[in-house]
Amino acid sequence: MATPAGPVHEALAELELVDHHCHGVVAGPLDRAGFEALLTEGDRWPGVSPFDTPAGVAVRRHCAPVLDLERHAPADDYLARRAELGPPEVNRRFLAAARTGVFCVDTGFTPHRLTTPGELAAAGGGVAHEIVRLETVAEAVAARGVEAGGYADAFRAAALDAVRRPGVIGVKSVAAYRTGFELDPARPSDAEVTRAARRWLARGGRLDEPVLVRHLLWTAVDLGLPLQLHTGFGDSDIRLHQVDPSRLTDWLHLTAGTIPVLLLHCWPYQRQAAYLAAVFEQVYLDMGLTLHHVGPVRARAVLEEALEITPFRKLLYSSDAYGVAEFYALGALAFRRGLGELLQDRVDADELGLPDALRLARWAAADNARRVYRLPDGH
Incomplete structure (x- = not known):
């Protein structure tokens, strides 16, 4: 998986990545x-x-x-x-090719038998941390049985228990899949939550009650950990016009000064995400998932649009690899090649000094994620 020549490319090829959002891979054939x-x-x-x-x-x-x-x-x-x-050798080869030192694993989506964070890290020669999916927590609370009036406290307690597990460094919401972002940005009242919980618990199923999704997002603020939000590209369950991250603007105003908000994936709204990262101190973005689907040939174009106005301290790397280990390797390759090409061209055009380019590459590949999630250097 050779990358083009040049000092920026060479530096990126040697850097161990911090993959701030990923999933396990299928363990069996x-x-x-x-x-x-x-x-x-x-x-x-x-x-x-x-x-x-x-x-x-x-x-x-x-x-x-x-x-x-x-x-x-x-x-x-x-x-x-x-x-x-066989699966163990295939997974080992592709995870090694990705050269990822830190895996931040979303453990809340498991329609397949996937590797655990520890198994993933062992196969890749890195370390693993966990990202808690809050909708999964809420649905487990409902499955155990709870009265509508007790739902808010039960969910809050379960979320606190989840984030206190060893190795948890952040939380995630898939509100994009459940309601989209056309939500009242205000924190819902206790009475609103109780009424919404009564509706949801009566019909069952996944958490798609708008008031409870709002409550979940505000609970994430109260937990105090970085919050990952799926935006943009996803499967056919998404209503793409409703997951433009700029629809979160009013909520971001209300939550300013609280927790880091990490916009995942973003395509085709990478420019809207870039705007939010440029004007809101707490907003960060990545192009994970997008990069292995557009491939190394188009990765530069996507990253270049994202970086038109994004502050360089706001871009993180993620693969969003799920299921097949190939996407770990492809995501890493596309990121290294795309970012390397655009930074190297700016150096060659004398629009960017080489020391600056190397610093920006380190930030995006690993250091920005370490800072946001408070990870120690090296892990």
Whole structure:
């Protein structure tokens, strides 16, 4: 997975990444249907293979050599070699190729049997921390049984217990999937929460009651840890026009001076996210998930738009890899290559000094995340 030459590229290739938002990988074997399902955020299309997407092509181009195959190996050959090596070796190779030193793992989405944070870190030769998904906490509270009038206190207590577990460094909300961001930004009253809890508990299912989603976001503020928010690109459950992060502007005004807010993924709203990072002290962003889906060829364009006005202390790296370890390697490659190209070109044009470029690369690759999550140097 060689990157182009140049001092910025070389420095980025040597840096261990802090992946501030990721997931486990499937621990067992995957057949073709299972692997292809994890290649895409979309539904399956009869007669159309997810290998015939930008992400699928990038896997065959950049991941095949990691499995000792020729570049652009046919999909059947790729999957046969993957099965021959077996999941532990495949995962080890791709996680090693990513050169990630710290994994911040969202443990709240597990439709598959995934590696634990510890297993992921051991395979990648790094250390792991946990990100608590607050909707999962709320749904567990409901599943245990709670009266509507006691929901607020029960959720708050469960969230506090969750974030006090060893290794937890942040929380996450998937409000984007549940309600979108067209929410009243104000903290809901106790009476509003009780009425909303009564409606939700009566019908059951996942947490998609707007008042309770607002309550969850304000509870995150009270917890005091960095809050990750999915924005932009996701699967078909998303209503993309409702997850533009600029819709959070009023809430960000109300929460100024409280906790760091980390906008995940962002595409196609990377410019809106950049604006928020430029005008709100507490806002940060990444282009995770996007980078391995656009691939190394387009990573620079996406990052360049994000960095038009984003303060350099506000860009973090994440892979948002889920299920297949290839996305760890592809996300890291796309980030290193895309950021390296745009910084190196600015150095070559004398718009940026080389020492500054190297410093900015270190910040985005690892140091910004260490600062936001209060991680020690080295881990």
